[in-house]
Amino acid sequence: xxxxxxxxxxxxxxxxxxxxxxxxxxxxxxxxxxxxxxxxxxxxxxxxxxxxxxxxxxxxxxxxxxxxxxxxxxxxxxxxxxxxxxxxxxxxxxxxxxxxxxxxxxxxxxxxxxxxxxxxxxxxxxxxxxxxxxxxxxxxxxxxxxxxxxxxxxxxxxxxxxxxxxxxxxxxxxxxxxxxxxxxxxxxxxxxxxxxxxxxxxxxxxxxxxxxxxxxxxxxxxxxxxxxxxxxxxxxxxxxxxxxxxxxxxxxxxxxxxxxxxxxxxxxxxxxxxxxxxxxxxxxxxxxxxxxxxxxxx
Amino acid sequence: xxxxxxxxxxxxxxxxxxxxxxxxxxxxxxxxxxxxxxxxxxxxxxxxxxxxxxxxxxxxxxxxxxxxxxxxxxxxxxxxxxxxxxxxxxxxxxxxxxxxxxxxxxxxxxxxxxxxxxxxxxxxxxxxxxxxxxxxxxxxxxxxxxxxxxxxxxxxxxxxxxxxxxxxxxxxxxxxxxxxxxxxxxxxxxxxxxxxxxxxxxxxxxxxxxxxxxxxxxxxxxxxxxxxxxxxxxxxxxxxxxxxxxxxxxxxxxxxxxxxxxxxxxxxxxxxxxxxxxxxxxxxxxxxxxxxxxxxxxxxxxxxx
Numbered sequence: 001x002x003x004x005x006x007x008x009x010x011x012x013x014x015x016x017x018x019x020x021x022x023x024x025x026x027x028x029x030x031x032x033x034x035x036x037x038x039x040x041x042x043x044x045x046x047x048x049x050x051x052x053x054x055x056x057x058x059x060x061x062x063x064x065x066x067x068x069x070x071x072x073x074x075x076x077x078x079x080x081x082x083x084x085x086x087x088x089x090x091x092x093x094x095x096x097x098x099x100x101x102x103x104x105x106x107x108x109x110x111x112x113x114x115x116x117x118x119x120x121x122x123x124x125x126x127x128x129x130x131x132x133x134x135x136x137x138x139x140x141x142x143x144x145x146x147x148x149x150x151x152x153x154x155x156x157x158x159x160x161x162x163x164x165x166x167x168x169x170x171x172x173x174x175x176x177x178x179x180x181x182x183x184x185x186x187x188x189x190x191x192x193x194x195x196x197x198x199x200x201x202x203x204x205x206x207x208x209x210x211x212x213x214x215x216x217x218x219x220x221x222x223x224x225x226x227x228x229x230x231x232x233x234x235x236x237x238x239x240x241x242x243x244x245x246x247x248x249x250x251x252x253x254x255x256x257x258x259x260x261x262x263x264x265x266x267x268x269x270x271x272x273x274x275x276x277x278x279x280x281x282x283x284x285x286x287x288x289x290x291x292x293x294x295x296x297x298x
Numbered sequence: 299x300x301x302x303x304x305x306x307x308x309x310x311x312x313x314x315x316x317x318x319x320x321x322x323x324x325x326x327x328x329x330x331x332x333x334x335x336x337x338x339x340x341x342x343x344x345x346x347x348x349x350x351x352x353x354x355x356x357x358x359x360x361x362x363x364x365x366x367x368x369x370x371x372x373x374x375x376x377x378x379x380x381x382x383x384x385x386x387x388x389x390x391x392x393x394x395x396x397x398x399x400x401x402x403x404x405x406x407x408x409x410x411x412x413x414x415x416x417x418x419x420x421x422x423x424x425x426x427x428x429x430x431x432x433x434x435x436x437x438x439x440x441x442x443x444x445x446x447x448x449x450x451x452x453x454x455x456x457x458x459x460x461x462x463x464x465x466x467x468x469x470x471x472x473x474x475x476x477x478x479x480x481x482x483x484x485x486x487x488x489x490x491x492x493x494x495x496x497x498x499x500x501x502x503x504x505x506x507x508x509x510x511x512x513x514x515x516x517x518x519x520x521x522x523x524x525x526x527x528x529x530x531x532x533x534x535x536x537x538x539x540x541x542x543x544x545x546x547x548x549x550x551x552x553x554x555x556x557x558x559x560x561x562x563x564x565x566x567x568x569x570x571x572x573x574x575x576x577x578x579x580x581x582x583x584x585x586x587x588x589x590x591x592x593x594x595x596x597x598x599x600x601x602x603x
Binding site (some may be wrong): 028029032033035036037039040043044046047049050053062063064065066068110113114117121122123124125126129132133136138139140141142143144145146147148149150151166167169170175199200201204225228229231232236246247250251254262265266269272273276277279280284285291 | 446546566579
C-alpha cells in the first residue's frame with residue numbers, strides 16, 4: 001500500500017537494498033568491475049613471479065614444488081647482476097639511454113620540422129617527396145633487414161650506437177602525424193608572422209613547436225619505448241658486449257645464468273623494465289590521449 | 299643562359315624564378331635532407347633487396363645472377379611452406395583471440411567511470427610497455443615443464459601437467475597465449491578510444507526506442523567503430539607477420555614455431571644465403587601488401603591524407 005504524506009505526495013514503498021541495486025542497474029557495473037579486476041589479477045600474475053623470484057636464492061628458485069613468495073628474502077641476485085665482473089648491466093643502461101634519447105630527439109626535430117615544411121612551406125618536389133615518404137611505410141622492416149645491414153656496414157656504423165640511431169633519424173609516421181596536426185593550426189598565424197618579417201625558422205620555433213606539443217609528446221613516448229625495447233635491429237648491428245643495449249645484455253645474461261642462476265635473469269629483468277615503466281607512469285595520462293591521437297589518425 | 303630561358307618562359311634570373319615560386323630556403327634544405335635520408339636508408343636497401351632476390355650471395359664470393367631461381371626454390375621448399383603455415387596460423391589465431399578479447403575488455407571498460415577506467419586501462423597496458431625480451435624470458439620460466447608456475451598451478455587444481463614449449467603441438471599455442479597477453483592492452487585502448495568517439499545521443503535515442511544492450515552493440519557500436527577495428531586488424535596483421543623476438547627466444551622443438559620472419563633472419567645471418575633470404579622477404583612484402591589492400595577494401599576504409 002502506497003503511503004500518502006501530509007502534503008499529498010504518494011510515497012514509494014521502501015525497497016530493500018538489493019532490490020534497489022538491481023532496479024537501478026548498478027549491479028551490472030559491479031559485476032563488470034569485478035570481472036575487470038579478476039582479469040587484472042590474471043594479467044599481473046606473471047609479473048608477481050618476476051618480482052618475487054628476483055628476491056629468491058639460487059636453490060629457492062628451482063625448488064619443486066615452487067612457491068610464489070621467497071623462502072628467504074635476499075638481494076643476492078641484484079648484487080650479482082650489478083657486479084661488473086659478471087654482467088655488463090650499468091654499461092648497457094648507459095648505451096640504452098644514449099640510443100633512446102638520441103633517437104627521440106632526432107625524431108622530434110625531424111618530425112616537427114617536416115610536419116611544418118610539408119604543411120606550410122613550399123619547396124621543389126614537395127608533393128612527390130611526401131607521397132614517397134608515405135609509400136615507404138608499406139614496406140615491412142623485415143624486407144629491408146638484410147640489405148639495410150649491408151648499407152650500415154658500408155657506412156662503417158656496424159657495432160656502434162650510431163648504427164642504431166642514424167637509420168631511425170627520420171620517422172615517416174612522425175612526419176605524417178605532425179603534418180596533419182600543423183594543418184589544424186590556422187594558416188593566418190603563419191601569414192601574419194611572415195608579414196611581420198619572421199623567417200621560417202623563427203616561425204617554426206615560436207609558433208609551430210609550442211603548438212604541436214601534444215603530438216610531439218605522444219611521438220616522444222612511443223619512440224622512446226620503441227627504441228628502448230628494440231631487439232632485432234640491435235641484435236644484427238651490435239656484437240661487442242660493451243656496446244650492447246639492455247635487451248641484448250639480458251639475452252646474454254639468460255644464456256650465462258639461465259642454467260643455474262635464473263634469479264639473476266629475474267633481477268636483471270626487473271632492472272631492465274624500470275626505465276620504460278617510469279616513462280609510462282609519468283606520462284600515463286598522455287598515453288591514452290596519445291594513442292587516441294596517433295591511433296585514430298593513422 | 300639561353301638554355302634556362304627555354305625551360306622558363308618567363309624571363310629573369312634564377313633568383314627571381316625561385317622567389318616567384320615561393321620556395322622556402324628552410325623547406326628546400328629540409329627536403330634535400332629527407333630525400334638523401336630516404337634514398338640511403340630506404341630506396342637503396344629496398345632496391346638491393348629486389349636485386350639480391352635474383353642473385354645468390356654468401357657475403358664472401360661475388361654475387362651470382364640466378365634469375366627467378368630463388369622464387370622457384372621457395373615454391374618447392376618445404377621449410378618455406380612450413381614457415382608460411384606457422385606464420386598464418388599464428389597470425390590468424392593471435393588476432394582472432396586478441397581482438398575479440400580486446401573488444402570485450404573495451405566494452406566493459408566503456409561501462410566504467412573515468413577513474414576506474416583509467417586504472418584498469420593502465421594495468422592492462424603494463425605488458426605492452428614492458429620490454430619484449432623481459433616478458434619472453436619470464437614466460438619461458440613460467441612454462442617450464444618441471445617446477446614451472448603454470449604446471450604448479452595445474453597440479454594444485456589436480457589437472458595433468460603439460461609439456462608446453464617442449465611439445466611440438468603445444469609450443470605455438472603457448473606463444474599465441476603469450477602474445478595475446480602482451481598485446482591485448484594496446485588493442486583494448488585503441489578500441490576504447492573508438493567507442494568513446496561514438497556520440498552519446500545515439501545510445502539515448504536507441505534506449506528510448508527500447509533497444510537492449512546487444513541491439514545497441516550490433517546496431518550502433520560495431521558499425522561506428524568499424525574504421526578503428528579495421529585499422530587495428532591491419533596493424534595486427536602487419537605486426538604479427540613481422541614479429542621476431544618471441545620466435546627467436548621462445549622457440550619450440552624443431553621447426554614447429556619457425557615463422558617466415560625467423561626463417562628470413564636465419565637465411566640472411568646464419569646460413570648466409572642472402573639471395574634466398576631476400577627472396578623470402580620480398581614474398582613477405584607481397585603477401586602483406588595483398589592482405590592490407592584486401593582488408594582495406596573489405597572494410598571500405600578511406601585514409602585521409
